[in-house]
Amino acid sequence: MGVTLQKANTGQNPIAGQHPKTGRFLMSRLRHAMTVGEQDLLESLIYKTQTLQGEHILIERGDFCDFSTMLIEGYMLRTIRDGDDEQIVGLQVPGDFVDMHAFALKRLDHDLVVIGEANVGYVRHEDLKRVLQDQPHLARLFWFSTLLDASIHREWIMKSNQLRAAGRVAHLLTEIWYRLRMVGLGNSKGFDTPLTQIHLANICGMSTIHMSRSLRDLREGGAAEFNRGRITILDGDKLIALGKFDPAYLYGEGGLEVGDALNIDASESLPLS
Amino acid sequence: MGVTLQKANTGQNPIAGQHPKTGRFLMSRLRHAMTVGEQDLLESLIYKTQTLQGEHILIERGDFCDFSTMLIEGYMLRTIRDGDDEQIVGLQVPGDFVDMHAFALKRLDHDLVVIGEANVGYVRHEDLKRVLQDQPHLARLFWFSTLLDASIHREWIMKSNQLRAAGRVAHLLTEIWYRLRMVGLGNSKGFDTPLTQIHLANICGMSTIHMSRSLRDLREGGAAEFNRGRITILDGDKLIALGKFDPAYLYGEGGLEVGDALNIDASESLPLS
DNA sequence: AGGGTGACCCAACATAAGTTATGGCAAACT
DNA sequence: AGTTTGCCATAACTTATGTTGGGTCACCCT
Known part of the structure; x- marks a missing residue:
């Protein structure tokens, strides 16, 4: 598992990863919860994309990150190594932020591993920080994306036991x-x-x-x-x-909904599907 | 598992749950990362405490919450019910925010269950919202507390498989x-x-x-x-x-550290323990 | 005092899953 | 063309874990 990041698509215009159906660069999991303006803003934050290949560690446990990564195409794994064996503790699909954690934590407690061919986009933390302060709605969505990962973890725990x-x-x-x-x-x-x-x-x-x-x-x-x-x-x-x-x-549409805690309006609450 | 919440300690002064050693009301997991002023502020947000007994659901999956809960004394469980059986997917100990999720999500995807005798404190979301906007450092700590839960979930997944x-x-x-x-x-x-x-x-x-x-x-x-x-x-x-x-x-002291993404200073980064 | 109940313990057995070993097959390489 | 390699399939065997069916004990209720 060598870690060799090749620069790709920098300086190019347009950048890779545009969605064939929507024409959007991001086929984000959170898109339905964003305004068009927010989508544009988010896309504009991506300062670089890369196409990665094979099985290698993209971000390693303990790395200090001043950027966060979005998975545009392909799959990624969250893994924890303990001695010899490596355990997969999470799976990411296109549209997922894979290390929004790194924004609130100094360091990640696990590795992020590329499998197959993947396309990723990078966002600088300094830019994210600005958006977080100016756009509470987007801030909540980022937080939500990490809570969604946790919800999936819980389901894995339950199903593994059940x-x-x-x-x-x-x-x-x-x-x-x-x-x-x-x-x-x-x-x-x-x-x-x-x-x-x-x-x-x-x-x-x-x-x-x-x-x-x-x-x-x-x-x-x-x-x-x-x-x-x-x-x-x-x-x-x-x-x-x-x-x-x-x-x-x-937390898909119609199910448990994304909250609106930063701008509460109880009348918006929806029944459980 | 009946759900009967008895009101307790409302209007009383001082409120229950003061820590015998520190004299602090909160023996928070995050205390070492907070200033004294932040601790005071956080304590002041708690508008009610309750002493709860026995095994019952405190917050049920799908409940709409306009408050968040901190566990002051005792234990709580996160559980997911699926048909007949109930799976425990998380465990909270004193000092943990047990449903900071409810602040970013409209509804929780799991139940929070009291076991034994527990003392909890409640914080209104409207107050939290204000603090989040004014105090980015505290906002980051709240986010961190949910990421810590996720990190524990991952470890459970790994150990369960390993x-x-x-x-x-x-x-x-x-x-x-x-x-x-x-x-x-x-x-x-x-x-x-x-x-x-x-x-x-x-x-x-x-x-x-x-x-x-x-x-x-x-x-x-x-x-x-x-x-x-x-x-x-x-x-x-x-x-x-x-x-x-x-x-x-x-993420205890000396290990992987809480990040400072909202006020980045790379020189603060610490080596892994 | 007697009866119920919940938490815990244990043995014997049934079943699920891990381990070892072997082989097929397709793609990549020489 | 032959060899290697990674991925997948299967059988035989071993081990881990679940299930059933018993118990003990402390506690609570009447």
Whole structure:
């Protein structure tokens, strides 16, 4: 896992990562909660983008950061190393801020790892700081993005304790599927991913052999199919049932809503989906 | 789990929960990062305290909150219900803000449950909002407190995947021990807790029978002992080794430090412990 | 005093998951 | 063309953990 950052796209115009459907540079998870002006502002803060390849650490535990990173295309992992083994403790998909933490913490407690091909954008903390002070609504959204990560962590903890192997895998696949679809990626048939069975096994806390067994169960049960870089959803309802998946924890539209604490208006509150 | 909140201490002066050692009302986890003025300000925001008893839900998933809660004495659990079973996904000790999330989110994605006897203080969101705008340093600390919860979630995920039953229990006990000592509770011999083996089993994702087995292993191995409401540390080093415990993720003094992103000064950065 | 209850302990057994070992297959390399 | 490598599949075996079904004990209630 070498750490070699190649500069890319600097000085170029337009920069990479523009979304094919929306024409927007950011296909942000938070877009529906932002005004167009805020979207423009946020995009303007990105001073550099990079296309990264392969499996390597982008930001290492303990690094001091004066910038934050947004994942524009591809996947990234949060990992914690402890002695020999490396545990995946989080997964990021396009549109996620991957290290907004680094803005409120001096240092990160975990690594951020690139897998497959990814495109990332960087925002300087000094610029973020200014926006945070001037735009309380955006500030709250940034905070929200870190709370969303925590909510996902909690769900992983719950599902890991509640379900057996095949159920855990079903839940994970469903989560990724949902999260991708929330930012306009994948479709009802499935999605592409650079995740290998080794990654999936690590995330689900089981051996690769058992992951293979569990994927076979899902395949033979007619729920989902895994093939090198491609997840095919055979029966979405079946998969959701196996993983007892309830998307409320992802705070999508219609579910638990983003708060408005910095500008409270109780009349805005929505019922639970 | 009935939800019956009895009003307590309203209108009284002084309010309950004053720390016996420091004389401070808050034995906050974040105290060492606050000025005396900030501590005073924070204390002044608490408009009500309550002493709560038994096992019941204090704040329920989906509740709309216009206040946030600080745990002054006792323990609280974060739980997620899914059908019949209830999973504990977090544990709070005195000095923790338990629902700073509710400030940035409209609604919480999980329940907050009181166990044993607990004393809590409430802060109005309108007051918090004012402080957030005027005092960027305190704002950062509040954000930090939610990031700390997330860091603990990640460690739980990692340890749950990395360790077998006895190791997971050892890690959990060590974590609680450390967190209590960080706010001046417990001592080198052990600590008191209302947690039962049922709670511990739930947190560690195993059956109560297996928790009983694991605790027996720890006892016979001379690491730690569990007795109704009391954890006795027989050999701290042994316990730490069994759980591969590394306190860095708790962001204590000397470890990964709280950032200063709202007022960056790179010269302040400290080496990792 | 008697009965109930909740927390805890233990043994025997069933099942889930880890480990070891082997092999297939496709892509990359020489 | 042959070799290597990474990813995936499977079987046989071992180990960890869950389940069932018993207990003890302290506490509370009547």
